[in-house]
Amino acid sequence: MSTLLTGGCQCGAVRYALDQQPFNVHVCHCRMCQKAVGGPFAVICPVLKSAFRVTRGTISYFHSSDIARRGFCAACGTPLLFDYPHVEDIGVLVGTLDEPDRAPPENQYGNESRVAWFSGLLDVPGERPTYADNPDMLHRISSTNHQHPDHDTATWPQK
Amino acid sequence: MERYAMEVSGGCQCGAVRYHATEMFDNAHVCHCRMCQKAVGNIFITLVAAPREAITWTRGTPTRFRSSEHVDRGFCSACGTPLFYEDVTGNRVNFTIGSLDHPELFPPHVNDGNESRVPWYDSLPTLPHGGTTGSGDDDNAAWATAIRASNNQHPDHDTETWP
Numbered sequence: 001m002s003t004l005l006t007g008g009c010q011c012g013a014v015r016y017a018l019d020q021q022p023f024n025v026h027v028c029h030c031r032m033c034q035k036a037v038g039g040p041f042a043v044i045c046p047v048l049k050s051a052f053r054v055t056r057g058t059i060s061y062f063h064s065s066d067i068a069r070r071g072f073c074a075a076c077g078t079p080l081l082f083d084y085p086h087v088e089d090i091g092v093l094v095g096t097l098d099e100p101d102r103a104p105p106e107n108q109y110g111n112e113s114r115v116a117w118f119s120g121l122l123d124v125p126g127e128r129p130t131y132a133d134n135p136d137m138l139h140r141i142s143s144t145n146h147q148h149p150d151h152d153t154a155t156w157p158q159k
Numbered sequence: 160m161e162r163y164a165m166e167v168s169g170g171c172q173c174g175a176v177r178y179h180a181t182e183m184f185d186n187a188h189v190c191h192c193r194m195c196q197k198a199v200g201n202i203f204i205t206l207v208a209a210p211r212e213a214i215t216w217t218r219g220t221p222t223r224f225r226s227s228e229h230v231d232r233g234f235c236s237a238c239g240t241p242l243f244y245e246d247v248t249g250n251r252v253n254f255t256i257g258s259l260d261h262p263e264l265f266p267p268h269v270n271d272g273n274e275s276r277v278p279w280y281d282s283l284p285t286l287p288h289g290g291t292t293g294s295g296d297d298d299n300a301a302w303a304t305a306i307r308a309s310n311n312q313h314p315d316h317d318t319e320t321w322p
Contacts, residue, residue, distance in 0.1 A: 010226060026289065027286060030292045032172070032306075034257040034262060035171070035257060036172050036238075037200055038240055038258040040205055040257055042200075042201065043201060062173055062238035062311075063311060066305065066309035067306060070239060072234075074239075076224035077232060077241055078199075078200050079239050095197060105283075105286060108286045111288055111289070115262055118284065121189070121284065122281060124269060130271065130272045140227070141194075142227075146225060147193075150193070
């Protein structure tokens with residue numbers, strides 16, 4: 001197998017590699033996924049467990065029920081995975097991929113909990129980039145950024 | 160940014176951390192920036208703030224990751240739920256809308272961090288509908304039943320004791 005996609009948590013303590021393009025990428029609106037990511041939905045990217053490798057650190061798990069667990073980084077909190085331990089695939093959370101662009105969703109589930117304002121998201125105004133009105137703030141953030149870059153690194157944190 | 164009186168509660172998935180606010184700001188927003196994406200493992204973060212002095216941490220203590228010089232990302236170290244974005248020099252804490260007990264009450268009014276907006280964002284409202292949790296075949300119904308029967312998620316209201 002060879003690495004096709006990589007990803008990890010915000011602080012870089014956990015990194016992983018995928019040897020397979022995710023299949024049936026989907027939005028899940030269910031209340032459990034909402035809570036796990038602190039948002040209106042999660043975007044889950046299934047791959048076979050045989051195609052998922054942790055390349056740095058250790059993933060922590062919370063058993064959200066007896067049959068499912070949620071993987072996250074205990075150092076920075078980034079939600080990483082949705083996993084049914086008894087099935088052959090594992091769901092990577094799309095925002096943890098180094099290139100989330102490459103896993104567009106094809107479906108949406110858990111629609112009983114879909115927030116009413118989901119359908120209006122595209123009507124929400126605002127096109128500005130980060131701190132376009134406050135270059136000093138942008139500089140303070142970018143010059144002290146503790147986020148791992150969107151590619152693998154030989155050592156982390158970098159010296 | 161206006162502040163208004165409102166009783167709001169929320170917390171993490173496992174219930175180890177709970178919060179309450181008596182006032183909110185009208186700043187509900189989406190941030191697509193790459194740092195917010197990573198913090199929540201998603202394509203964007205949705206945030207709404209409460210004034211710092213209007214917040215009570217009613218159970219447990221959030222853990223913090225300092226993503227840059229003066230910004231903390233709060234989360235539950237027991238279950239990982241992202242709970243807030245906080246400029247530690249500012250007057251407010253921005254809660255993740257999904258960690259609130261009633262996220263439906265906080266539609267975002269503006270997008271920020273648009274340099275990192277995923278190119279497939281516009282496809283979201285028109286994705287095919289795969290139904291509700293447990294719908295579909297018998298296998299789906301069986302696992303949904305098994306999840307409900309052993310659900311470890313804190314309910315969407317405050318509790319006297321937990322677990």
